[in-house]
Amino acid sequence: MFTDKDLAQISAHGLTPEQVERxxxxxxxxxxxxxxxxxxVADDGIRTLDERQVAEYAKRYDEFSQGKRIVKFVPASGAATRMFKALFEYLESGVSNPATEELLANLDKFAFAEELRSRLGGETAPEKIIRGIVAREGLGYGSLPKALILFHRYGDGNRTALEEHLSEGxxxxxxxDGKVNVHFTVSPEHLNAFKARVGQVLPAFEKRYGVRYEISYSQQKPSTDTIAATPGGEPFREEDGSLLFRPAGHGALLENLNEIDADVIFIKNIDNVAPDRLKTDTVTYKKVIGGVMLALQQRCHSYLRSLYNGLNDKVLIGEIARFTEERLGQRLPRDFERLSLLQRADLLYKLLDRPIRVCGMVRNEGEPGGGPFWVTAPDGSQSLQIAESSQIAPGQRQLMNAATHFxxxxxxxxxxNYRGEHFDxxxxxxPSTGFISQKSKSGRELLAQELPGLWNGSMAHWNTVFVEVPVTIFSPVKVVGDLLRPQHQAQ
Known part of the structure; x- marks a missing residue:
């Protein structure tokens, strides 16, 4: 399948022939x-907490996190091209669309309006305004990452999405010790712009919050790219005969996450931020899910030490089994009770000795998409997973439509782990939870392959717990018009 030239290209990419053949x-x-x-759903896979429990877990987080290394991990590699898709369509066709009409009618409501007007020098023609937003000779937002776009207006200076994450952190x-560790995954071409913006704003944020920031960056590794194929299933080749490798989606960031040395890692998308006036719920529920995670982890570690030391009497094994099913999002295999006591202890040890994640889940207020499900393994055991629509068979779509949360x-x-060592x-x-999509390159159709999503198949064998959180913690900006929503406007 591969020539000597192909093998050299594969090796230069940090991959092996076996990986590419797979x-x-x-x-x-x-x-x-x-x-x-x-x-x-609520109380069947998703924990719901009353006000007392919310306060209790937030307090636990404040207590348990003392002395822990905490990192806020923000995937921020993507450019904002899709955010401004309608604006590019207008520039190509010359025909206005609802998105451009809404933007032009509400231009002064955007946090970037002042900077845009200073760049335009009095120009008011719609085409000049739209081009001024996306083109490099203007704000250049069409090629910038979302992190560097001005999202929110404040009296003392407007903030980008990046700055809102610094504030949250x-x-x-x-x-x-007052140190805030924030890690951004960035594209190499944007790294200098990230560093420049951080350098501009960090002193003011450190003074405002009385903290010291430790900002780190990483790039998606070439070794996580996947080979492209022709529609017929052969390796897709460029004009010069070389193989085509493509970035494999956010699942590739597992390699970056794996290099984070921390006790507590918060993951949140770059575009899901709120202004200060709406951050209370975000902060409270970040502490809540952190408190739930640390409490569960502490109990797991205690049980693991007991099992490691050979304390595996029937009463303790029963207690751990109930904890695993009632608190860790697991349903034990069908034959669990038929196993010997030693076999049960061994199985429970393996189930508890894994990374743990606690995921906030929001009630659906529209069409359900990817969300939380119980997934059955061949041995009859069940686990909680976050599944995307592409992972669900057409015959099971009614189950996706019945989802109450996303x-x-x-x-x-x-x-x-319980010895303080980092899990690999x-x-x-x-690895069987990736997916294939249809793309094109230079007008030629191709098949692209994405790795298991970072919070989907990449974490399939973690201990997973879902907790209901309010919709107020969710205010993503997918298109530029989303910045006109009340939660992104100054009050």
């Missing part, structure tokens, strides 16, 4: 659908 095999066989049993991710990417992770997160991926 990727090619998926183009032929496809990826299997998940075996969905039922949606996770100070409010729930500062350690006891995934806002509000995740806190515990990635160390690559061992807990389900």
């Amino acid at each position: 990727q090619m095999s998926y183009f032929g066989s496809g990826f299997p659908y998940l075996n969905i049993d039922r949606p996770a 100070a409010l729930y991710a500062a350690d006891r 995934n806002p990417v509000d995740v806190v992770c515990g990635t160390k 997160l690559r061992k807990y991926v389900d």
Whole structure:
């Protein structure tokens, strides 16, 4: 299948021929659908907390996180091209559309309006305004990452999405020494712009919040790229005969996450931020899911020490089994009770000795998309998973439509074992949960392959707990018009 030149290219990409051959095999066989049993709903897979419990877990987080290393992990690699898709369409066609009409009618409501007008020098023609927003000779937003776009207006200076994450970090991710660790994944071409913006704003944020920031960056590794194929399932080749490798989606960031040395890692998308006046719920529920995670992790570690030391009497094994099913999002295999006591202890040890994540889940207020489900394994055991629509068989779509909650990417992770050692997160991926999509390159159709999503199959074998959180923590900006929503406007 591969020539000597191909093998050299594969090696230069940090991949092995075996890895690429495995990727090619998926183009032929496809990826299997998940075996969905039922949606996770309130009190059947999703924990609901009353006011007392919310206060208790937030307090636990403040107590348990003392002395812990906390990192806020923000995937921020993508450019904002899709955010401004309608504006590019207008520039190509010359025909206005609802998105451009809305933008022009409300231009002064955007946080970037003042800077735009200073760049335009008095120009008021619609085409000049639209071009001034997206083109490099203007604001250049069409090629910038979302992190560097002005989202919110304040009396003392407007903020980008990046700055809102810095603000958030100070409010729930500062350690006891007042240090806030924030890690951004960025594209290499945007790294200098990130560093420049951070350098501009950091002194003011450190003064405002009385903290010190430790900002770090990483790039998606070339070794996580996947090979492209022709519609016929052969390796796709460029004009010069070389193979085409493509970025494999956010699942590739597992490699970046795996290199984060921390006790508590919060994951949140770059575009899901709120202005200060609406941050209270965000901060409270970040602490809540952090408190839930740390409490569960503490109990897991206690049980693991007991099992490791040979304390595996019938009463303790029964207690751990109930904890695993009632609190850790697991349903034990059908034959669990038929196993010997030693076999049960061994199985429970393996189930508890894994990374843990607690994910906030928001009630659906529209059409359900990817969300929380109970998934059945071949041995009859069940686990909680975040599934995307592409992972669900057409015959099971009614289960997706019955989902009551969706995934806002509000995740806190515990990635160390009871001995304080870092788990190798690559061992807990389900490689069969990627997916294939149709793309094109230079007018030629191709098949692209994405790795298991970061919070989907990449964390399939983690201990997973879902907690209901309010919709107020979810205010993403997918298109530029979303910035006109009340939650993104100055009051």
